[in-house]
Amino acid sequence: MVAKIPRPEEDCIDVLNLVLGERVKFRKFYGRIAPDLSARYVLYDDQKGCPSGMPPLVLRDYVDSDAEATARKKSLIGLYDPEEDKYPYNELEKLRKKNKLLACPVCGEPGRPRTLDHCLPKTTYPEFAINLLNLVPACDWCQGEKLADYKNAAGSRSFIHPYFDDVNRPLYTIILEQPYLTPVISLEVRKDLPLELQVLVASHLEGIDFWERFKEYFESSYQSIIRIASLARTGGQVTVTKAIQSAYLLAADKGINCWDAVLYRSILDDDDVLDFLENGKLSDFP
Template sequence: MDKPTLDSGAVYDICTATARPSGVCKALQGLKEIVVKAAAAYEVAAAQQAQHTLSHLKHQPDGEPAAKPAEAAKVAKAAKAAKGSLNEQLKKTYVNRMVGGAGRAVYDKLRGSCHGLCALCGHGAADTLDHQMPKDSFPLLSVVPVNLVPACSRCNHQKREQAPTYAGDQTLHPYFDGDVHDHLWLFARITGPPKPSVIFYVDPPADMPPTFAARARHHFAALDLSGLYNSQIGNELRSLGMSLAKHPLLPAELRGHLQETAEIKAAVEGRNSWKAALYRGLVDSTWYVDGGWEEPWK
């Protein structure tokens, strides 16, 4: 997924220009250079799969770690003008002036940048934006475009306010971790009687970079994608079973049909999409191909 080309400084200007009262507006605009520098640091770190190295931005500008004396005085003065915490005002900039204010056009553009789908699960409708580095801990990144990813409410809630503590301790970043899909790592195992079921799992290949392998596992677990995918397979398999009942195929023909479908799903939805994994699993299931498809799927 292509990263946004929106300029972080320009977006920040849009989202702070209408802040009220005037003291809050002035205090926020006075932080622009700090926000732009934080955005640049974030982009460098994300490109290197090293977001965990951004701890110096945590709770800034007026939180931990403690600012230098000269900077602390400047921050305290700005916070007073802003009638409270600058961190809270930065978070309000997202809530009040990006989601529901002057920056709404930016919000909508980012939200629709993955064809209207959640960039985290690839399935749900993108009805919100996820802060890859959470705004509660990293308020300077609240309206930085490359930190905002189109997401469904389920994934956004499931991910919560998690921030990485090491390179692999992070969900996959759609803008920077695209190379992870050069590798096949999502699989599905079909189990037969007495109760047919599908088990989705992550099994990174040996040549997959360790950081990507760890992130794929973390992404799958943190977002409970196994639960999400299993909630979707019923209709897919019932439809397939009804089609096969009307147009029966010999086992060898069925295996070829399933293989072709798996390749199409991989080409259209991604090789690590749940549908591509499902059909690959069906190809490998002798039980399913030899008649298991006739079993009722609940």
């Protein structure tokens, strides 16, 4: 699933100042709001992107009419869609297409994410539309599931933040029940996590519709594990456990909570499943 990833290399406030320096239209508005935008970027970093105690800026305080406030909100959101020769086009493209990730840091699905998710949605927080710390590489599905959702009833984040949260550790386990050739599966958030993180992981999983997606993935992936077991038993060079351990180490290089790593680890933690793979009848394979 989710992974902690390095913060953007560029300084967020430096990028903001470069963007504002290019503004020709609405110069009066941007001149008024610039100091508070910088202060908000610092606050965002200090609060690790948590909206609690950080309500959106009231844009009416920086303009002369309600109509102008509405129009300037569109202007701020529009900064996220710059022309190729304007800031922050290159910075956004680097996060979006050159992130070097091998799995989505929001859900763990294999494959390089090609979109950016606003952790605090730009429709609610237009002041963070181009805050690089508010922009996380994500797969299309995660972005589509999250949409403008971002906080729980208490006003805190309802999603893990890949730049801030300490999540490079096993977060959840897949439980397999008999028949082990075609097992019934369920998900369990790990009990060895701090309670606050357990709650956040559960909220995050629900918010990205993780389980429905993973169940479909499991069906094909588990068949690959049966094949690994069958080949190991036929070849006799390594045990099934050693073969799965090797597969786990390769998968974990993509992220400790990428989907394959979670599946291999869950099997390695279950003696009954391992015993079946080592000694049971793998009827679909020689």
